[in-house]
Structures are given as C-alpha cells and as structure tokens.
Amino acid sequence: MFNTRGKPVQGITVLLVEDNPRDAALVAYVLGDRIPRFEVTTVGTLSGALRSLKDYRFDVILLDIVLPDSQGFATIAAIRKAAPALPLIVLTGFADNEMALAAVEAGVQDFLIKGDFESAMIERAVRHAIARSHLEERLKASEERLKGVLDLAHDAIVSVDVRQRIVLFNPAAERMFGYRVDEIVGQPLSLLIPEPLRAAHADQFVGFFREGVESRTMVDRPEVSGLHRDGNVFPVEVSLSRSEGPDGPLFTAMIRDITDRKRTEAELRLLATTDPLTGLANRRHLIERAERELLRLQRFGSPFSLMTLDIDHFKRINDTYGHACGDHALCALAATCVGLLREIDMVGRMGGEEFTIVLPETVGDEAMLVADRIRRAIADIRCDSDTAAAVFGFKVSIGVAECSPEEARIEQPLARADRALYEAKAQGRNRVVRA
Numbered sequence: 001m002f003n004t005r006g007k008p009v010q011g012i013t014v015l016l017v018e019d020n021p022r023d024a025a026l027v028a029y030v031l032g033d034r035i036p037r038f039e040v041t042t043v044g045t046l047s048g049a050l051r052s053l054k055d056y057r058f059d060v061i062l063l064d065i066v067l068p069d070s071q072g073f074a075t076i077a078a079i080r081k082a083a084p085a086l087p088l089i090v091l092t093g094f095a096d097n098e099m100a101l102a103a104v105e106a107g108v109q110d111f112l113i114k115g116d117f118e119s120a121m122i123e124r125a126v127r128h129a130i131a132r133s134h135l136e137e138r139l140k141a142s143e144e145r146l147k148g149v150l151d152l153a154h155d156a157i158v159s160v161d162v163r164q165r166i167v168l169f170n171p172a173a174e175r176m177f178g179y180r181v182d183e184i185v186g187q188p189l190s191l192l193i194p195e196p197l198r199a200a201h202a203d204q205f206v207g208f209f210r211e212g213v214e215s216r217t218m219v220d221r222p223e224v225s226g227l228h229r230d231g232n233v234f235p236v237e238v239s240l241s242r243s244e245g246p247d248g249p250l251f252t253a254m255i256r257d258i259t260d261r262k263r264t265e266a267e268l269r270l271l272a273t274t275d276p277l278t279g280l281a282n283r284r285h286l287i288e289r290a291e292r293e294l295l296r297l298q299r300f301g302s303p304f305s306l307m308t309l310d311i312d313h314f315k316r317i318n319d320t321y322g323h324a325c326g327d328h329a330l331c332a333l334a335a336t337c338v339g340l341l342r343e344i345d346m347v348g349r350m351g352g353e354e355f356t357i358v359l360p361e362t363v364g365d366e367a368m369l370v371a372d373r374i375r376r377a378i379a380d381i382r383c384d385s386d387t388a389a390a391v392f393g394f395k396v397s398i399g400v401a402e403c404s405p406e407e408a409r410i411e412q413p414l415a416r417a418d419r420a421l422y423e424a425k426a427q428g429r430n431r432v433v434r435a
Helices: 021-032 046-056 073-082 097-105 120-153 171-176 194-212 257-274 283-300 316-319 321-342 364-379 411-426
Strands: 014-015 038-043 060-064 088-093 110-113 156-160 164-170 223-225 235-244 248-255 304-311 344-349 354-359 381-385 390-392 396-402 432-434
Touching: 014 021, 014 120, 021 038, 021 304, 038 046, 038 171, 038 223, 046 060, 046 073, 046 396, 060 120, 073 396, 088 283, 088 381, 097 344, 110 120, 156 171, 156 304, 164 248, 171 223, 171 248, 194 223, 194 248, 194 411, 235 257, 283 304, 283 354, 304 316, 304 321, 304 364, 304 411, 316 390, 321 344, 321 354, 321 381, 354 364, 364 396, 364 432, 396 411, 411 432
Parallel strands: 014 038, 014 060, 060 088, 088 110, 396 432
Antiparallel strands: 156 164, 156 248, 223 235, 235 248, 304 354, 304 396, 344 354, 381 390
C-alpha cells in the first residue's frame, strides 16, 4: 500500500472528501493520533476524490455529501461507481434518520453527524466499516459461488417456504419444468406436481416438516412424477433438505429427471424378458409367470392350464424354403396366438419351434377348446417364400395340461404337457392331446 507521496504505508489509508478545512483538520487529527497509524489523504471536491481513487489505493472513504461540485445522493452514487467495493462512511451536518437509512440502502457502511461524535467514535466507525465491507465481500463471493453452483447444476433445485410457495428456482428447474424464474417464484409448488398426486404430496410435506429431519436422500425417497408447463408428466427422483432462512424454515428439493433412465430400464427389462425374434415372452419370463399362477392355485384355488405347441416338420420348412422363411413362420404363429388369447394369458417361445401358453382361470376342458381354436387358425396361415416364389403353410401339434395344487413345482405340469405333445406327434400330428 502506498500513500499520496508514493511511500509505503503500514497502517490504514483513508480518503477524506471534505471541503471544510476545519472539519477536515479535525478528522485528520483524530485519526492521525491512532495506532496503528491512519494515513489520511484529504480532497475538497468530488472531482478531486475521483482523481485520487483513480491514482491511488485506499482502505476507506470518509465523504461529506455536500461539496462545491456535487451534493446529496448524487455524490454517493458517483463515489460508489468509481469505487464500488471500498467501505464508505458519510459525514454530514444534518441529523436526519431517514437520510441516514437511505444512505445505508445506497451502499454506505455508516453515517456520522459532524460535531456529534467523540474522537474515538470516528476511528471505531472506520474500523467497523472496513470489517463490515470485508464481510460483505466474503458474503458476496459466497453468494456468487452458490449462484454458480445453482446455475451449473444439472439437477433442478427448488426451494419453498412453509406455505409451499416457491422462493428459489435454478436454471435447470426452468429447463425441466418450462417456467421462467420470474414467473414461478411466489407460486405454489403444486404447479409442478400432477393433479392426482397433489394431495399425497401435501401430506408428505407436512410429515417431513413435523419430523424435523434435515434431509432425505434420493435413495430414501420414492420415485414421483413432475408436471411440465405443457402438461407432460415425467418421472423424477427427489432429495429433500431443510434449512433456516431469514423468514423461517426453507425446504429445498433436488430433482432429477429420470425419463432416460426409466426408458433404458424398460428396454433392458424387455431384452431380459422377451424373445428377440417373435417379441413373445422368453422361456425364463414365461416360467416365472407360470410359477406365480401355480402359487395362486395352491393358495386360492384359482385354476390354470398350460399348453405346449410345436410346429410339425419345422426342419422341412427350413430345408425347403430357407431359415428366413422358417423365422417368418415362427413370427406368424406368434401373432396368431396373441390375436386369439386374452390379455391375462401369456404365450412364450421356449426355444426353436416350441411355444408354451399360460392360461389363468382356465380348467382343462376350456383349455382344450382354446388349443383346438389355435390349431385350426395356424393351419390356415400362408407364408410367402421369396426364394422359391411359392406360398407355404404349416401345422402344429399341441399338448394340454390342467395344473394341480398337489404339484409342488411348475416343471411337473410342463412335463405332462410335453408328454401330451409327443403323444399328439405320435398320433399323426396336427392335433391336440390332453395330459
């Protein structure tokens, strides 16, 4: 730090802007007698102050707002524009509380009345103004860092008060929900929640408020849904925290749009449970469903039946028309079965040309009727053959088994249906046999 004469300064440098020589001398005398030392540079005009601020560095400014070339709040504004970060203390001859409050709101750290303070008061005011300014700078820096975090966050961050009115809405929240911050702040949080979920959310909010816990992580929170401005509902994951604000408790939600994740999970689930060629349930998925139906039968007596299908002479189709036509036949069979079955039924490909159908709430006689209807419909299928320029058809053999509550494992009724299928093959194919 250097004073106006270019020499190093070890103490506190003060710019005193005062056109009254007597008042200037008094302030300089009071401060000059303190330790550590105050180095006071005095100017009598606003223009002189602006030149000094441009050429030298100061720790604090003492300002008379009535100067030969500027008066009132215009003086404060000019000084603030030239040195926005420097602590500023106003010296005035007018004892006006409203003016003092307005000056503080304009960026002044303190307001002293000339002739109305002890010699130690001005030193204390200078030191406090510097300390307060440093605290304000740190607070501002902290707020800027927080704003940077909020602005750069990929997750939406939304804060509400105890009335569930939105008080904070970061840019990610704007993108996620479609509202601008200036139109959503002050609005109820319910605008972001699908209408059917609002009552349950209000109850959860009250519960979180009463529990007094500080946070709940995304792992602890169930998946919920968000509501976009355009009416689109999308899945989200929410983490909650509670803090104390100047006007009471604040509740902050970190919200993550998991649409892509849910889509990926659904795709993976589909891959894990679906036969890639026909789109039917794969063997594992169908067995799981059949096991659940067996448990329902054992617990509640709900009947269900199984049937197994196998394309007759499938190898001949592949050898004659090619494997692509064989695949076409499998897909045509799958589509025909799905079209004839109920929503509660399930058909799955067990491998090769073998299929299994689960028929809940179906006794053996009913299953035989369904099986024969499927057999006749498949016999009517005609497939185009690109390689042989011909149309071909095919037939199936079907085995049916009504499940029994005494059977402990699903493999038992499946084995009975398979034996009935082999019996249908042995009897000449294109027929249904019941176990």
